Amino acid sequence: MLTFYCAPASGVDRVVHQLPKLFNTFLRAHHHLPGSNERMDRMPPHYSLEIVDEVTSTQDLIRDRNPRDPHGVIANRQSAGRGRHGRGWRTAPRAVAVSLGWQMTSPTMGILPLLAGLAARRVVGGALKWPNDVLIDGDKVAGILAERGGDLVIVGMGVNLWWPDPPDGWGAIKGDPPAEGFGVDLATRWIEHLLELIDQDPWPIDDYRAVCVTLGQEITWEPTNSGTAVDIAPDGSLVVETASGREQIHSGEIRNLRSS
Known part of the structure; x- marks a missing residue:
């Protein structure tokens, strides 16, 4: 397991080092969230990040951590991933799972699931089926799961990276096996986009409408x-x-x- 603490900086800065194991790369992301002080108080401009090779569920690991400030988990494989309403998530041979959790006192999650879908679309491409399934050529390639327990909110994304023979209605974003570290980079960018979208007021509803099929x-x-x-x-x-x-x-x- 690798843990990184990502602090404010101007723009986005990644430092990549070669490692002999895991993904051969780790990514340390620094970002600054523009916006009002009020929104910054609700969403601190930093997050911590764990990268693991395999986990039962990134959602469950976040729940165990019970973080106050945004904490992300990225995994290549999940043994017990799930979709909405407790359904199992169909996983491609090459996939990535990512979850982000933090404490939120607002009584409802509101548009958060839609923001997570819009962030996914920005890093994956394709189009959105309301509220947050990502489709490419009509096939589902990524999905979002938003859960809440008390003040802890957890938003997760699963992306099928490569799937040579997917079931009907399912697909992947790559036609060939992706390079090592591709999924980690994609998941890190999703976290960054999600945090930036949360900080926008009002939320970019027209951007969502434009990609909602x-x-x-x-x-x-x-x-x-x-x-x-x-x-x-x-x-x-x-x-x-x-x-x-x-x-x-x-x-x-x-x-x-x-x-x-």
Whole structure:
């Protein structure tokens, strides 16, 4: 296990050293978060980072650490990774998992899951299916899991880096096995983007709308509802036009049917 403490600096500065084991690289990221003092008080401009080869779950390791300030864990492999609603996460032969946790006194997570998805899209590419699945050519290549226990908030991302024969509906971001350290670099950049997005006020909702392929789609959601997704509300909910008027979906699974 490697642990780094990443402190404020101007811009982003990485120092790369060759190591004989693990990923052959470690990354020490320094970043500065622009924004008001109020938001800086809520999100300190530094984070600590652990890099491990394998773990049961990066989410669970963060929970064990119970950090006050932002603390990240990056792993090449998870033996018990999970998705939303407790479902298992399908993992490619080459993948990376990353989680970031910190104490947050706000009563709700609000738009945090959407910000995590937008950060993922910025480092992975592709498009977003509301709220935060990352798709490339319609296949899921990355997913977000946001959990809370008391004041501890944990946001995780799993990315399929390379998958030569994925199941239907799943994919990966690389056509060939990536170089050593690729996943760690990607995960570190996700943390940086997420922290920067959290610090923005108001949140960049237009950026999210621009990459959300759910908009304009006819969708269904539990139990037997259907309508056309038309907008993202300021609180992050999905605005749907139905036969009886507009509704807002705040959580739950949706299924795309076709473009309107």
